[in-house]
Amino acid sequence: MKGFVRFIGILALVGVGVVLFRIIKQYREDSVFDLSPTTSSGGDFGSGGKRNISPELLAILADPGDKGPVELLTDGEGKEWLINRRNGFRYPVEDGIPIMLLEEGEKNKDESLIAK
Numbered sequence: 001m002k003g004f005v006r007f008i009g010i011l012a013l014v015g016v017g018v019v020l021f022r023i024i025k026q027y028r029e030d031s032v033f034d035l036s037p038t039t040s041s042g043g044d045f046g047s048g049g050k051r052n053i054s055p056e057l058l059a060i061l062a063d064p065g066d067k068g069p070v071e072l073l074t075d076g077e078g079k080e081w082l083i084n085r086r087n088g089f090r091y092p093v094e095d096g097i098p099i100m101l102l103e104e105g106e107k108n109k110d111e112s113l114i115a116k
Helices: 001-031 057-061 104-109
Strands: 071-074 080-083 090-096
Touching: 090 104
Parallel strands: none
Antiparallel strands: 071 080, 080 090
């Protein structure tokens, strides 16, 4: 009986180890798309520091109108935009969050951004 209880205890420890391993693995996979701070002074959303879009997220973002790729551009005032060079739509980025709505793109359309 004593051996059976030890066996169950060891089995429980192995189970806890497997669960912890899976939690850590999932956390690492999920954090790939986290926003990264642009400055090293602050690290959380409450600090008010400026944040930008991670390169991994930028690679998968697409224009909602034509489903083509967009590129990140910073204007002279320091405001970030996601630009579609095919139709001139600009989508604002606020606190590292892209506002990818067709209405926003049409409202901020800039003919000079269209690639010829």
